[in-house]
Amino acid sequence: METEEGPARGDITIEAVLAALDHPLRLRVVRTLAAAEELNCQEILPDITKSTASHHWKVLREAGVVEQRREGRYLYLRLRREDLDSRFPGVLDAVVRG
Amino acid sequence: METEEGPARGDITIEAVLAALDHPLRLRVVRTLAAAEELNCQEILPDITKSTASHHWKVLREAGVVEQRREGRYLYLRLRREDLDSRFPGVLDAVVRG
DNA sequence: TCAACTGTTCGATTTGATTCGAACCGTAAC
DNA sequence: GTTACGGTTCGAATCAAATCGAACAGTTGA
Numbered sequence: 001m002e003t004e005e006g007p008a009r010g011d012i013t014i015e016a017v018l019a020a021l022d023h024p025l026r027l028r029v030v031r032t033l034a035a036a037e038e039l040n041c042q043e044i045l046p047d048i049t050k051s052t053a054s055h056h057w058k059v060l061r062e063a064g065v066v067e068q069r070r071e072g073r074y075l076y077l078r079l080r081r082e083d084l085d086s087r088f089p090g091v092l093d094a095v096v097r098g
Numbered sequence: 099m100e101t102e103e104g105p106a107r108g109d110i111t112i113e114a115v116l117a118a119l120d121h122p123l124r125l126r127v128v129r130t131l132a133a134a135e136e137l138n139c140q141e142i143l144p145d146i147t148k149s150t151a152s153h154h155w156k157v158l159r160e161a162g163v164v165e166q167r168r169e170g171r172y173l174y175l176r177l178r179r180e181d182l183d184s185r186f187p188g189v190l191d192a193v194v195r196g
Numbered sequence: 197t198c199a200a201c202t203g204t205t206c207g208a209t210t211t212g213a214t215t216c217g218a219a220c221c222g223t224a225a226c
Numbered sequence: 227g228t229t230a231c232g233g234t235t236c237g238a239a240t241c242a243a244a245t246c247g248a249a250c251a252g253t254t255g256a
Contacts (some may be wrong), residue, residue, distance in 0.1 A: 091189055094112055
């Protein structure tokens with residue numbers, strides 16, 4: 001049931017993470033998820049066009065920042081907190097804290 | 099003698115730091131500086147055009163990632179390691195380690 | 197089956213960053 | 227003085243990312 005399309009923990013690169021986080025919308029996604037564990041796509045970026053939002057999910061997924069779980073027609077996103085913390089300790093906290 | 103044109107420690111934002119680090123050349127600068135304390139501009143990016151290099155110094159400076167010291171006509175760059183570590187612990191280490 | 201809903205993909209446009217050469221400024225050496 | 231050097235600034239060109247609408251695929255419920 002885990003629709004895991006992103007890199008394995010060991011394959012997450014700091015370059016991809018930095019690139020993923022260097023965008024206001026994606027930063028907002030990460031901060032929203034950090035406060036809420038797991039959320040549906042539309043709950044995260046309700047004001048953003050579907051295609052644009054989908055583009056950002058992809059960037060975050062491929063960078064290894066988020067993982068997704070599909071439940072029917074809904075998609076739930078969740079931070080890969082453990083993976084990120086173990087691989088780049090402090091980075092996620094710094095980003096969320098601001 | 100400190101030609102400090104960047105933000106004060108408390109004014110360094112994670113957004114600016116992420117944007118500064120999201121570039122291959124600037125990442126290379128940070129990693130080079132991390133291994134060498136203080137370096138002249140041309141020692142860091144000898145193969146890059148002056149104007150391009152200068153552009154990247156500016157981005158790194160304004161983000162608060164590096165500080166500079168002018169000695170005659172030479173400019174020496176140095177990581178603001180203490181400032182970054184105190185403000186965003188773990189981030190610089192993660193970036194340098196890769 | 198059919199309509200409604202969630203999210204993806206495609207293609208085109210727009211936007212912003214990067215890049216470079218040329219001119220420039222300040223310093224150093226002669 | 228002048229010439230050489232290190233770095234900045236300016237403007238234009240280039241290139242990559244973001245954005246959007248439209249068409250699409252899969253799921254749900256009537």
